[in-house]
Amino acid sequence: MKKYIIQASVLALSAMALTGCDDFLDTMPDNRATLNNEEKITKMLVSAYPDNEYLYVAELMSDNTDDIGGPQNPYTHRWAEEIYAWKEETETRNSSTERFWSASYGCIAAANEVLQALDKIGELSPTLKECKGEALLCRAYNHFMLANMFCQAYTKNAASHLGLPYMEASESELVPQYERGNLADFYGKIEKDLTEGLKLIGDSHYSVPKYHFNVSAAYAFAARFYLYTENWGEVVKMANRVFGSDPRPMLRDWKALGSLALDHDIVSNAFVNASSNANLLLHTAVSEAGLIYGAGYSGGSLACRFNHCSYTSENEDMEATNIFGGSTEFYLSPASYSASNYNKVVWFKLPYMMEYLDIVAQTGYFRTVYPAFTSEELLLNRAEAYVMLKEYDKAAADLTTWMQNMTKSTKVLTPQVVSDFYNKAKYCYSDGAGIESALKKHLNPAFEIDDEGSIQENMLQCVLGFRRLETMHLGLRWFDVKRYGIEIPRRQMNAQGRPVLKTDVLTKNDPRRAIQIPLRVRDAGLEANPR
Template sequence: MRKNIIHIGLILLLAPCYTACSSFLDELPDNRTELDTEQSIANILVSAYPQSTNCEIGELYSDNTDENSRAYGYWQKVEEDLYNWKDTYEEGQDTPQALWDACYAAIASSNHALQGIKNLGNPTSLNPQKGEALVCRAYAHFMLATTFCQAYNSNTAEQELGIPYMETLQTTVAPHYERGTLASVYRKIAADLEEGIPLINDDAYSIPKYHFNKKAAYAFAARFYLYYMQPDFSNCKKVVEYANLVLGANADEVLRDWKYLGTLSPNGDVQPNAYIDASEPANLLLLSTSSTLGGVIDAGYGLCMRYSHNAVTGLEDCYSTGLWGAYTRFRQQPFEPSRSPKISFRRITLMAKIAVSGGGFYPYAMVPAFTTDETLITRAEAYTYLKQYDKAAADITSWQKSFTTHTQTITPEMVDQFYGSMKYYNLNEGVITPKKTLSPDFTLEPGRQTNFIHCILHLRRITTLGEGLRWQDIRRYGITVQRRYFENEELMDITDTMDKNDLRRVVQIPANVIAAGIEANPR
């Protein structure tokens, strides 16, 4: 049985030992921390946030990454496996195994807290902790579903494989688990969110940005309901409702100060540290994760240069042209290191090198799980499906005035004209643009609606570069991804292609989980 990676907070709190071997638990409940006080329940919720992230999986799976010269190396073998869409057997940081372990450990802590609250008689004084536990449980299951399941499709979700939705503490070793359906998973996430959000109280936290505070929970709900797309787009009303609670009456006042960020030095970790600062109003929830993400995607580090975001990839995002004009109008400019093919914005970086035996270090990443900027783009997408194009254009204007030096007010006609006339990406003809053929499993009207979606996908790709969300947009919109091999920015080969029907679009669940009897994703 392999050594389990356990967050140090779990050890300090003497919380349960969790493993992803033959079961999620390897100790019976007698060994769990006894939650008999309100403080002990608050303490265990520190470990209700996944200590791993799917950001690196998303970046390496998506079209944000290309292969550079094979003379370059990679940091961990998992990077090669993920880039090539292989079912990896690696188990270290940023692997599907690590994500699976971390999410179910977080879920177990949430359920432990909920059981402790119940044992204490559900006092109203613990409502904030109950709300946090429910939203945390929903979030960890959402992370699992958006990695190990198909993108939600209302026509097929009742037949698609879900993931085990854990709503209670386990009382036996090696219980039997069923994956259920994707539809049932999304219904349960919605139920946990709707019950938990009203109970959250920011006053319960010393540093709200490290917990599901009210606005972070609203932003999560907005993203969840956008992904939970219904044929009549009724959920888009909920997206707008929750996004409004995040953005307030004037979204311009709560977006990131990109102008200030752009004045900071891109050298060292000055820009990245400012980007993930808890005092930055745009950051709604910050997660500390065991991850090599910063070293892999941050151009400030000469690691993983073989599989990275490069200058050619940048023509689709950080070097792209948009309604604002040229990329030189971006307030934050892409970082262009010498002697490296890696090009990106400096945002997520390699964090504190914690000394371990042998003189090595233990990398981690601070990840902004939810921000006001991304929530604004989410709302614009919902407005587009509600055909409220003036409101969507207003949100696009807010983004543009915040992120670029271009101050012109955007109209629906301008979006139509610009993205309608932009050429589609076509590598065979040497056309590299952000506009790629869309093939979602829901109705997308040609013309204005499609042009707005192209614009919104463009903005989200720029805004969240390095944070894994591009992969979710690829899945939701059925975008084909090519594996491109470059030498000195010259295209040498297309080594693989993944279209919307490729079964590899769903990450395989860990091998030892399959061996324990849980149904594998089809291949």
């Protein structure tokens, strides 16, 4: 297989993004040599969690976002225009795909430094065994998220798709050689790290477990991994390790959230509170997502032209008539904002705060906190696995638990109740122009499901609809779009907020479902994604 020459600074070593080449070569060997005790190793593992997020890019690319006003909207931004249109980005921001690539490989480099240091220590204390488990899980997770952004969705034919370089060792040379390999092998390496990490992970040495791969977060990651790789039985096993016999004590207290004043700061900070059982793993990131999905005009030009608009909300998700009723059934009400060239409906999930570089000049970085894994997502992942196993009563029980927790509905879902409701619902884009919204989307997964209108397909519509609500603004809808081959038309909204023009469509086999590899990485020799 062809070899590719990649600059280490581009692919794996995060320090090079912040310092000059000479500084890096001067200091890194000394830093590696000092990883010789528990305190230093646990501190190093803090660097194995990404400081840049994927969720805003994923939201822009998904069907959660529409074009409000088109090119005539003066409140726009070129970077957002490119991401929304599934084009290659020509500039970078803190939420850009290039920053996420660099941050993720930087985290992998930190995990590899820890693993290399632990190999040199030899006999490991209980704490260092847990650190090894954490490092393996961080390495697996960062590779997993890179694959979901920059590769096609996993299928049984993954060996025919491009993977990415899997970094299993620290680099000591400036121009190491890498090859992309195939996606099946790439996922095989993720699973190896994941399974080894699960054997070692523990919570005893964490001061704030929710910001690390604690045991529950590790099994939630495993459940998502096996869901995306179509290993339905393992999804159930991993979820059961977290929930035990009853998932309800692990779920978010939506009733309490709904009792708070509908204020962005108050609600969003409560949503990401580390004391919530629902938040299994929290990340911090340099990001404007808290502004974009915040109150009023916050987010400026980034938030105005492209956002989750009222038409989509009223017809597809947050404010649509659903199996539990309408939006008034939610404990936490959506917040809606509309003005000229501006329209968005949001839930206050993502806080924003300023990291000041100059307190006098009031300059610095916007940051946010977001849950990488939640118990509600885990519950819906288990529900999907049950549907694929055709254990419909168990799936309906999980869906009922989720629904009765997030909404005031007391309805009990059964396979027949779900099937009756979704058989009456319309599919999106069934009008002549192919732009009108409805509750259901046509599903085109690479794995086999029963025909449209079947109990299985209707149950999947319910799972995907609930998960879209659960993960709104958190980026995971994009991965469901990829896994299920959901087609998305790009459409412009008029002054009344209704779709009037289709400008593009993402087909089920569209190569743009895999984000293009960053330009500077390709310039260094790594193979591009097909276009």
